[in-house]
Amino acid sequence: MSYLLNGREQRILEDAIAYGKRHFEPYAAQWESEGRFPSETYTRLGADGYLGMYIDKTLGGQSMSFLESALIYEGLSRSSFSMTLAIECHNNMSYEMSIFDTSDEVKGLLPGMVGGDELLAFGLTEPQAGSDPNSMSSYATPVEGGYLLNGLKTWVTNGCEATQFDVTVKLGGADERQMVTFLIDMFTEGLEIVSDTKTMGGNLLSKAVIRMTDCFVPASRLVSRNGYKDAIFSVLIARIFTPAMAIGLCEEAIESTAEYLGERIQFGRPLLSNQTIQWELGELQAKVEAGRQLVYHTAAMMDTGVMPKREAAMSKLFCGDLAMEVTTACCQLMGAEGYRTGSKIERLFREAKMASIIDGTSEIQKLLLGADLVKRYVGREY
Ligand SMILES: Cc1cc2nc3c(=O)[nH]c(=O)nc-3n(C[C@H](O)[C@H](O)[C@H](O)COP(=O)(O)OP(=O)(O)OC[C@H]3O[C@@H](n4cnc5c(N)ncnc54)[C@H](O)[C@@H]3O)c2cc1C
Structure with a gap:
């Protein structure tokens, strides 16, 4: 298993970042304040290749790997975690319809799921x-x-x-x-x-x-x-992708904060030139990179056909909590600007909380990891 993205994977990530910056970022604050789902943006996602990516080519998808798909979610989430969540939820369900032994009627809906006519x-x-x-x-x-x-x-x-x-x-x-x-x-x-x-x-x-x-x-x-087993399977897939989205959000928060602090002058110098601030952002960057590696590792495991139950729980726990840690720190580092309604970091902060609740809370991930330990070292379940 390679720990470096290859050229294609790198391009997929960069394209997704650029796509989000172009089609989500300019409107994200407005979607948030109006509380409106942007149907017009959603419908074009199919034609632009962001729906049903991991569905098999023979069924209209792109047969993308889980790692490639995670990169897409990481990239899109840089501009809107919430919009990316809507897409991920749709894509995960569509994927299930493609792999389950469903009727011709259900399979017949797949083109609409991949094309954006269905949500x-x-x-x-x-x-x-x-x-x-x-x-x-x-x-x-x-x-x-x-x-x-x-x-x-x-x-x-x-x-x-x-x-x-x-x-x-x-x-x-x-x-x-x-x-x-x-x-x-x-x-x-x-x-x-x-x-x-x-x-x-x-x-x-x-x-x-x-x-x-x-x-x-x-x-x-x-x-x-x-139904139970298959619902848990959907949740497992979500636990591969939601952490990828959390990493995209963290990256964006750190970048926006560094940009702001690089320009904000206090005591006659850019705030970013203070060592304590550099240390804090440096530490956060290291954690984000650790989370990113966990996401890629989990997705790559899934691609080999191994169910990464333990890794997905670790990734969901670590990245979900990290989103809150990073955005809380970034809000503080930006002072009043970080607390201002309508500022980007304020939106990211509020979105970040979702990452540790959806698809099984952080506490549930800890329970799963603990139960796995008990099974391995006690030899039975409690
Ligand atoms: C934005 C958002 C989108 C969502 N989308 C969907 C969706 O599309 N479809 C869907 O079906 N659901 C969805 N959910 C629901 C989500 O899956 C649940 O919120 C989540 O599973 C937790 O359930 P709960 O909120 O009822 O918390 P509860 O189960 O009531 O738990 C409350 C608290 O107790 C903790 N807790 C629970 N059990 C234990 C335990 N045994 N030991 C220690 N602590 C424990 C939890 O971690 C939590 O902190 C969504 C939720 C949100 C916020």
Whole structure:
């Protein structure tokens, strides 16, 4: 395994940075203040090669590796973590539709997923089931020709704009153990968007509450009979890519801060010429580089066919927390400017918090790493 990016990988990263700077950066603050998902920007992403990259070429994708895809997320996230999260969420769901044994009807939607006509959302979390998806109570009842779904899903990223919903529920009743996953069309009767949850950052993203009331879903839309395992697989993929996005955000925060401090004169000299400030930024840079290597290593492992469960947990934990550490330090280093509503660092600070919550919180990553240790050194699970 090479620890250096090759020419193609380097170009992919640079192109993604340039793309974000051109199409996201000029509007990111406005999207954030208006709390509006930029559909016009989303629709062009397909033609520009940023949708369905890791879907196989035979199904309309680009057969990109996980490492190459992580580089894209790192690059785009430099300009908007939130927009990149919307794309990542869609891409991960689309990828699943391409690798699962789905019906011709579902496979037939792939060109729209890769082209940008479809936008996918992921519904796992419920009011009583966050870190512990097993405690969900939404369920599907088998009926003639399909299933009737009932229940509530919360925090559905892209939920207000999505055309298709990847939803995991219990099979048979709320107290059952088996979970199944469906891909539900937005126009399905009984599927209702109840509200959009407002958050401290990432306001361009919708985080919808959706209700299913005797929502009939045909059997052709059942995409997994092993819903828990497959939902965990989606989360694993997200734990490869979300840290890459966190690294992009950290890099941008450090660069913006250094630029500002290089120009800001206090006591007759640029603030950046103070050694204590240089040390702090130097230390942060070292941590970001360490996180980046963890991201690349995890993605490269996935490319070899090994499930990097432990590495993904470490990467998610380290990079998620680092995003907060870096942006907190950068806000402080920029003084009042860092605290000003509308300043770039203020937006990055608010977005950074998402990185340690989504796709399993930092505490859950620590639990996973701890459980792995117990299994290895005690020999059984507790
Ligand atoms: C911006 C955003 C987007 C999201 N998008 C989606 C989406 O698209 N689809 C989706 O299904 N969900 C989504 N989520 C939900 C997300 O996955 C959950 O928020 C996350 O899994 C944590 O669940 P919770 O918020 O219910 O926290 P809880 O499970 O209620 O946990 C609360 C706190 O307790 C800690 N904790 C929990 N269990 C333990 C334990 N055993 N030991 C120690 N500490 C523990 C947690 O780390 C956390 O700090 C999104 C959330 C956000 C904020």
